[in-house]
Amino acid sequence: MGPSPVARRELGRRLATAVADARDAGEDLATPLLVVDLDAFDANADDLVRRAGHTPVRLASKSVRVPALIRRALAHDGFRGVLSYTLREALWLHEQGVTDDLLVAYPSVDRDALARLVASPAAAAAITLMVDHADHLDVVDSVRRSLAVPVRIAIDVDAGLHVGGRHVGPKRSPLHDTAEVVSLARRVVERRGFRLVGVMTYEGQVAGLPDDVPRQRARSLVVRGLKQASIGQLEARRREVADALAPLVDLELWNAGGSGSVEATAADPVVTEVAAGSGLLVPTLFDHYQSFEPRPAAFFAVPVVRRPSADLATVHGGGLVASGAAGRDRLPTPWLPEGLHLTGLEGAGEVQTPLTGPGASRLRTGDLVWFRHAKSGELFEHGTDVRLLSGSAFVDRVETYRGLGLAF
Incomplete structure (x- = not known):
């Protein structure tokens, strides 16, 4: 089964509140804005430990690539060591x-x-x-x-x-x-x-x-x-x-x-x-497993910069494509607001991504559109820092490997 629609809408509310508060505080929200939902991250970590029973979980760092989040996962009882x-x-x-x-x-x-x-x-x-x-x-x-x-x-x-x-x-x-x-x-x-x-x-x-x-x-x-x-x-x-x-x-x-x-x-x-590792952040390739409930925890946002027509909105960037055999499942998925889709001709582009669907007509220039990456960890090669969301607030800003000048 896929992520819960109710949880998706609640996430949208929490992100909107956090962004508004950050802007009111004068914070720089450069895009792509990378966010990890700590509530989902911690719940996913606990669920991995539960599923493993009494067997220790070794954290696959390739699926995280943010030192603060690696430390956070290892702090959970049941995690032991890193698979680098x-x-x-x-x-x-x-x-x-x-x-x-x-x-x-x-x-x-x-x-x-x-x-x-x-x-x-x-x-x-x-x-x-x-x-x-x-x-x-x-x-x-x-x-x-x-x-x-x-x-x-x-x-x-x-x-x-x-x-x-x-x-x-x-x-x-x-x-x-x-x-x-x-x-x-x-x-x-x-x-x-x-x-x-x-x-x-x-x-x-x-x-x-x-x-x-x-x-x-x-x-x-x-x-x-x-x-x-x-x-x-x-x-x-x-x-x-x-x-x-x-x-x-x-x-x-x-x-x-x-x-x-x-x-x-x-x-x-x-x-x-x-x-x-991927189970901590749950990218789109991990949405549909019988074995666990998906709680997406990693997102990125880019702004609407054009309205080519009444039923199209174009965002700046968005082409954060996953590795592996090329196909639609490697493309990022527009997640919030709901009712948005990539176009068949352009897909997700490096400098612009047109979006269609019933949600496109409601978007205005400057609005943020939230996406999910197809794979875990690779998202964080595209930014220097990550905002950590807890409840409806950004509680920290931590560096990715890239932000620390590291390219492994």
Whole structure:
């Protein structure tokens, strides 16, 4: 199901009050105006913890990218550690004291960052690197002068669904067969200067596919069937890999899942932690899941600057398009006022976005139109700061990574 219409209208009232009060106070509301609703953010964080049961939630920072919000999520009971998306980001978060438990989600060949890691015993003790090939170990060794600082390693194991000779899921690790995983694990264990501490199995075809989409009943049924098949196959594979690794190493962590699969992933006894991030902000790609109630928490506003006709309004900018396979689902969605739609010809543009629909005729020059981004985290690459909304007031203004001069 999608977000509640009642909650949507209430959000519109709260945003209008906050904007009016900020303007009355003489605050600069430069656009795109980025806003996070803390009430929804906190409720979503608590819901992720509830869905995970007694399994800790590791925060996927790629889906947040605002240090103050990363800290806020980690302050919730049930969250533990960060799943970072680059080693440089992990090093920065550690240096800032955000957390001393960082798992880098993707293999790194960033030699400068790796050199910083192996030169710092404190960073090396806090940060775990991801590998799926011995080549990744070679890159680490190429930048260090001694083996005095051991490097923590986790192995990324393919978690896709294999059916009928096809692979369904993210194209990540080449390691599928248990023998391949054990072979790499043995190389890590036997290689000086490395410690094998964990495994990752990210089932993106379960965690990242909506399965309750309006007017797509047949497709949703297929997706739910695919998810069930994936969960069953993956539970068996995880157990097989875990049993095969047990005589070789005592693992500290087994990371898996995402916001769309928290319950199913946490139910697997092999998994020690679930990853989640998008569920905190709920972008439009996460609106239609059976597993949780969507509470959108991130928005951006741009002003109406033209009225080309009585039934059209054009806003300045708006083209904050999400990554992934190009399609309409990657476009931002006009959210408030209600009754607005992108046009088929222009879509969402870099410098202007025309809007149509029954709500367009009521807009005046200078009015703000609120949008939702399709993906979580990417929104904050488009601004230097974020207003934090609590109730009907902006209670803080915090910097994004971009605002801090960081580009990870």
